[in-house]
């Protein structure tokens with residue numbers, strides 16, 4: 001891990017917005033497979049930034065455009081050819097674009113997320129999380145992150161031991177620690193995200209209560225690290241469902257699980273999987289095409 005320096009320039013990849021929210025969500029998933037951190041979504045386009053210094057980033061934007069347009073056509077169909085544009089962007093310009101778009105965001109009753117350059121007015125009962133955009137998903141610019149931030153405030157109890165699976169920028173792990181968790185284990189597979197995560201933990205003063213576990217998380221690893229009072233998991237449905245048995249085993253009796261990254265169209269599949277694996281949905285949140293839920297470990301059956 002680590003050892004990366006800040007790239008001199010970024011490959012900016014832009015795809016015109018497909019219009020309907022479901023296709024846009026699938027497109028976000030596909031763009032998240034690129035070696036980029038977050039996907040920026042505006043009314044007219046979806047955009048990612050890939051660092052030049054990353055292995056495998058060819059210096060030929062046109063080759064990127066052709067490959068991505070082909071991949072979009074074969075995976076999502078519907079638009080042929082897909083309107084993809086690719087260009088180099090200097091590091092300074094990239095950082096500035098982010099700065100202009102982001103300000104403090106409030107998640108009542110207590111959480112506020114803001115970048116370091118725009119902290120906003122401080123209110124004594126609020127808990128402030130500082131996240132500067134880096135190469136990691138989780139700046140509260142995505143509805144799935146926001147759903148978790150809204151729901152976690154009513155389930156987390158002071159002293160909880162928590163796992164944040166697919167931690168990205170570490171935003172949820174930081175929120176958990178600042179809300180009173182005694183210990184948080186943050187699991188993240190992406191190298192670039194881990195770097196941003198480590199910086200964010202430091203900037204928010206939550207070290208050493210939050211522990212970073214780089215690498216792809218496995219079920220047995222989670223079970224070994226348990227028991228947890230709560231698990232936060234904002235990942236895609238196809239990654240979440242196979243992990244549900246391990247989540248159940250890693251949780252203490254009546255422990256809470258927050259799942260996000262679930263499309264509204266996937267809600268029935270996720271509800272059914274939760275029930276089959278011994279969870280009961282106790283709270284939920286919907287924003288745009290995304291569904292986020294709190295599920296409690298049900299007792300009275302073998303785990």
Ligand SMILES: C[S@@+](CC[C@H](N)C(=O)[O-])C[C@H]1O[C@@H](n2cnc3c(N)ncnc32)[C@H](O)[C@@H]1O
Pocket residue numbers: 137138139140144145148165166167168169170171172187188189190193215216217234235236239261
């Ligand atoms: C949708 S982002 C969520 C980030 C943050 N928790 C939030 O709520 O904004 C999902 C993250 O999970 C990471 N991830 C995906 N599969 C993983 C795995 N098997 N193990 C660990 N991290 C994984 C991705 O790299 C990505 O950073």
